[in-house]
Amino acid sequence: xxxxxxxxxxxxxxxxxxxxxxxxxxxxxxxxxxxxxxxxxxxxxxxxxxxxxxxxxxxxxxxxxxxxxxxxxxxxxxxxxxxxxxxxxxxxxxxxxxxxxxxxxxxxxxxxxxxxxxxxxxxxxxxxxxxx
Numbered sequence: 001x002x003x004x005x006x007x008x009x010x011x012x013x014x015x016x017x018x019x020x021x022x023x024x025x026x027x028x029x030x031x032x033x034x035x036x037x038x039x040x041x042x043x044x045x046x047x048x049x050x051x052x053x054x055x056x057x058x059x060x061x062x063x064x065x066x067x068x069x070x071x072x073x074x075x076x077x078x079x080x081x082x083x084x085x086x087x088x089x090x091x092x093x094x095x096x097x098x099x100x101x102x103x104x105x106x107x108x109x110x111x112x113x114x115x116x117x118x119x120x121x122x123x124x125x126x127x128x129x130x131x132x
Contacts, residue, residue: 012082013057015042019099023055026105028113040082045113049122052112056082059093060105062112072108 020043027045029036035046044054052063061080064072069092073079076095079087098105 012041015055016058019055019058019060022099022102022105023053023060026060026102026109027053028106028109031113033117034113047113047117048119049124050116050119052116053109056080056093060099061091061093062108063090063116064092064108064112065115068111068115 023043023045027036028034029045031047033047036043037046038044039051039054040056042055042057044051046052050063054061059080062072069077069079069090072092072094076097077092080091080093081087094105094108
């Protein structure tokens with residue numbers, strides 16, 4: 001019996017320049033331990049190796065505990081699904097209207113940083129050996 005083929009993955013959205021500028025204005029990059037680097041072809045922020053916020057196309061995502069994610073979803077946010085039907089556990093997309101409320105998003109970004117900062121540091125995966 002032949003295993004079923006998975007449908008092709010949709011392309012990752014390209015980072016929107018306005019979303020990146022907004023991210024840059026709200027990310028707590030001056031906080032010790034925070035690094036900003038590419039992820040999913042977009043930009044994300046990490047603490048202790050754990051991603052806590054990022055850009056995905058035109059959207060901004062945050063990593064938060066269940067209760068706080070539900071609060072954002074009740075205000076128009078939605079689960080983060082990098083692939084349709086496959087949500088990334090622990091992350092939420094902020095409501096589009098919040099892009100005009102940087103102070104509010106900065107406060108939530110700090111909550112996200114604190115949440116991810118309390119997690120154990122992520123251990124780097126060992127590099128695969130090259131085949132010759």
